[in-house]
Amino acid sequence: MSASPPPASLGAFQKGLLLAVAFALALALLVLRGGLQSESPMEQLARRSLDPDVALSNGQPTLIEFYADWCQACREMAPGMLSLEKSTRDRLDVVLVNVDNPRWLDLVDRYEVNGIPQLNLFAADGQPRGRSIGVRSPQELLALGDALINGTPVPALQGIGSTSTLEDLASTNRTGPRSHG
Template sequence: MRIGELAARAGTTTRTLRYYESRGLLPARRNGNGHRTYDESDLRLLRQIRTLQDFGFGLEETRPFVECLRAGHPEGDSCPASLQVYRRKLGELDTLIAELGAVREQVGRQLARAEAARAALAADAAVPGGPVPECELGGGTAMSGVPEVTDADFAEEVLGAGLPVLVEFTADWCPPCRQMAPVLRELAAAEEGRLKVVQLNVDRNPATTNAYKVLSMPTFMVFRDGEPLRSMVGARPGRRLREELRDVL
């Protein structure tokens, strides 16, 4: 099959397929006329890559699964190298779950403090009801140095950008999103001129959120030349985020 048919059947773009080919994840076969040509085994490789990326795997993390299929194994995760990637990913998830558990405890303590303060103020006859205590965790997710994009300017600021773009899909109610603020600020400063870093509030921009099927926050998507290359779900340390972006920069 030709590249356009493969892209349509896999639900992606020809630009993405060429990128996968440049990374050695898809074969570079050509027919007598010089056109790229693919078969059902290539569609299977591509679906394996896309499935793993939907789970938050980096592109390089899919390589052992692709090589396993190319070696003739019935499943991409039936080889030792693939199993090792699974184990490493589970370790990362366990770490993230522990971090989120700590955030939940902190939010619980803040809620108890805020409710106690409100009850004390409400008991004061001079201030019936009392003012709502300020949350010490902070407000929205807008952050200095990381611009916010919207449904209205997403095509211009992200799809039409001259650099690769990292988009954080975020929300005001998302504590892990706030945890990522210093990581994204540092990344934007360190990669200025090579990577554009922006954020999009999912509650205020439902059209873009729905278009890219974003369900969890934070979700990070990498765009280049107007096409999404990668999707990563969940807060992560800065070092891991840089590793996942290595082949994009």
């Protein structure tokens, strides 16, 4: 029985070639995953988002989106929201509130969030201007942002309505949607 030949070791050229291929593959993977900033548009917005109370009191109109990480419709709308935020910076506060975060439970209750994505629209003085439930196109988001910035009426888009306050409900002696008495 003959002994098997000793394994050949890689030469300097082969080692260099393997290193170059590994580097090229790592670079390709980095580019395909979105570069060094691989956060999704929704993650970028959430990270940069102001606290809702700050946004509603700083003298700028505000658009608050109630969302969840698992919400496909929220993810679908996120690039348009990010574009709106970038194009209206210093004129409109775009705020994201994650409905699954217990920190925001009071806001979810206060604004009666019953579906996501829900947009709550506020004038520069913090007063409610309207509410929208469901996905909005980038063009619709831009129209909403322009209306808030310019103080003009909110566009009459399907599914967008004005909001009423609890005081308004109390003055008409009607019960709200959450009362069962």
